[in-house]
Amino acid sequence: MNLFDVLDQAAARFGDRGAVFCGRRQLCTWSQLRDRVLRLAASLRHHAERGSRIAVASENRPEIVELMFAIWAAECVFVPINYKLHPREMADIVGDSGASHVFASATIAAGLDPALDRARAGQTPPVEVIGADTYTARFGTDPATLPDTDPEQLAWLFYTSGTTGKSKGAMLSHRNLMAMTVAHLADIDDPDENCSLIHGAPMSHGSGLYVAPYMLRGARQVVPESGSFDPAEFLELCDHHPGASAFLAPTMVQRLVETGRPAPQSLRTIVYGGGPMYVDSMRKALDAFGPVFAQIYGQGESPMTITGLRRADHVDADDSVLGSVGYARSGMHVAVLRNDGSHAGIGEIGEIVCRGDAVMSGYWNNPAASASTLRGGWLYTGDMGSFDERGYLTLRDRSKDVVISGGSNIYPREVEEVLLTHPGVVEACVVGAPDPDWGEIVVAFVVGDADAGALDAHLLERIARFKRPKRYEFVDALPKNSYGKVLKRELRSRLT
Numbered sequence: 179m180n181l182f183d184v185l186d187q188a189a190a191r192f193g194d195r196g197a198v199f200c201g202r203r204q205l206c207t208w209s210q211l212r213d214r215v216l217r218l219a220a221s222l223r224h225h226a227e228r229g230s231r232i233a234v235a236s237e238n239r240p241e242i243v244e245l246m247f248a249i250w251a252a253e254c255v256f257v258p259i260n261y262k263l264h265p266r267e268m269a270d271i272v273g274d275s276g277a278s279h280v281f282a283s284a285t286i287a288a289g290l291d292p293a294l295d296r297a298r299a300g301q302t303p304p305v306e307v308i309g310a311d312t313y314t315a316r317f318g319t320d321p322a323t324l325p326d327t328d329p330e331q332l333a334w335l336f337y338t339s340g341t342t343g344k345s346k347g348a349m350l351s352h353r354n355l356m357a358m359t360v361a362h363l364a365d366i367d368d369p370d371e372n373c374s375l376i377h378g379a380p381m382s383h384g385s386g387l388y389v390a391p392y393m394l395r396g397a398r399q400v401v402p403e404s405g406s407f408d409p410a411e412f413l414e415l416c417d418h419h420p421g422a423s424a425f426l427a428p429t430m431v432q433r434l435v436e437t438g439r440p441a442p443q444s445l446r447t448i449v450y451g452g453g454p455m456y457v458d459s460m461r462k463a464l465d466a467f468g469p470v471f472a473q474i475y476g477q478g479e480s481p482m483t484i485t486g487l488r489r490a491d492h493v494d495a496d497d498s499v500l501g502s503v504g505y506a507r508s509g510m511h512v513a514v515l516r517n518d519g520s521h522a523g524i525g526e527i528g529e530i531v532c533r534g535d536a537v538m539s540g541y542w543n544n545p546a547a548s549a550s551t552l553r554g555g556w557l558y559t560g561d562m563g564s565f566d567e568r569g570y571l572t573l574r575d576r577s578k579d580v581v582i583s584g585g586s587n588i589y590p591r592e593v594e595e596v597l598l599t600h601p602g603v604v605e606a607c608v609v610g611a612p613d614p615d616w617g618e619i620v621v622a623f624v625v626g627d628a629d630a631g632a633l634d635a636h637l638l639e640r641i642a643r644f645k646r647p648k649r650y651e652f653v654d655a656l657p658k659n660s661y662g663k664v665l666k667r668e669l670r671s672r673l674t
């Protein structure tokens with residue numbers, strides 16, 4: 179089984195229908211896409227042997243879809259690189275993955291070439307500009323024969339976003355990605371050939387994972403012309419294309435709501451995840467757009483597939499449901515373990531672990547990290563959480579983010595949730611700072627125009643006294659990485 183089968187099936191069933199779009203413009207049908215992919219795959223086979231890693235570094239653009247499937251059809255490994263990374267970070271990923279070839283947009287190629295030279299003198303893989311003459315010439319190659327691939331073969335090296343340290347390459351096989359695909363269709367969204375996937379988030383990461391499930395159902399792949407996320411352009415595309423679905427990070431959902439525009443006519447599903455969505459923000463989003471939201475909780479190590487909430491689960495949901503990350507996904511076994519490895523009881527917080535076909539086989543070239551993350555058949559997520567009696571999992575924080583003050587565990591998310599209900603708070607992030615008396619104290623970084631006294635009073639009415647921040651830092655913006663995730667380690671470093 180090879181993920182190319184997904185395209186093969188779409189082309190057989192929906193050959194003449196539009197497949198890939200740039201903005202409103204149709205670029206090819208499913209049959210044409212299949213043909214392009216097989217030609218591109220044949221041209222790759224001329225210089226890349228089976229199992230070679232091929233990196234793709236580009237803003238969102240339509241060619242990413244054909245490159246992804248051509249790399250699979252050539253039985254090579256797709257290594258997407260987030261376009262917002264610094265060229266030095268990109269060079270690190272190229273080096274770590276041992277990529278033999280890099281496809282890059284013209285802008286990225288210009289910065290990446292010198293960075294690669296500096297990082298890996300003499301051993302740099304060629305960087306080919308997507309859409310340039312050499313790229314176009316590849317389509318003159320005769321189509322490749324269909325692959326017959328061991329499902330365990332590596333398909334995608336998924337570099338984690340590295341909020342807690344250096345990015346690692348999660349090894350995902352064809353089987354892992356097929357399990358993810360099937361679970362998405364079973365649990366989260368059920369598109370058909372009259373639907374569309376609008377790529378709002380980076381296709382190197384979140385949004386790219388959604389290509390396969392939507393393609394399997396013959397739904398259009400729509401890449402915004404801007405190549406990035408512009409709320410007005412995104413909403414306009416959701417109005418234009420039928421049955422529009424998208425994956426967006428929580429901050430992107432917030433930006434949509436801030437436009438003040440109504441829900442586009444054909445908006446079907448916005449899947450959110452990859453970071454905390456606060457209850458207050460979700461309620462505002464539901465008020466603005468209606469019940470179009472579905473949630474996923476996953477990580478590169480178990481791509482988009484640990485737990486989730488359907489659209490219907492958001493309707494009339496109480497705070498405990500909206501504040502949760504939902505329940506175990508189809509085919510996944512999810513548990514919460516204590517430090518000694520025993521199962522935590524209902525309501526008891528421990529480390530979230532999971533197992534199932536979507537879980538990676540380990541980290542590329544990093545046996546030590548693989549051994550500490552995959553133990554006893556479980557993937558240790560590094561996230562802390564607890565189950566309620568109905569099987570809803572509430573995620574607290576990354577284990578490294580828990581604040582231990584005077585011997586009590588304080589979960590920053592709980593404090594952040596309450597801070598965000600204050601009208602003067604736009605964004606909030608809570609971290610621990612070293613303290614000689616308490617071990618750590620709670621510090622809140624706040625964007626907004628509330629003052630410390632008002633926030634303190636607000637918290638006193640709502641959560642235990644010991645959880646209140648001992649210090650408030652008012653800032654213009656929170657530091658975020660290129661995936662929009664708040665960099666807690668950077669905030670912590672400001673406090674030492």
Ligand code: AMP
Binds near residue numbers: 455476477561
């Ligand atoms: P990444 O591997 O970059 O996708 O990051 C995965 C991490 O993002 C998870 O381990 C969680 O800490 C966080 N995350 C993912 N989905 C959610 C969600 N729905 N709610 C809160 N945090 C999430």
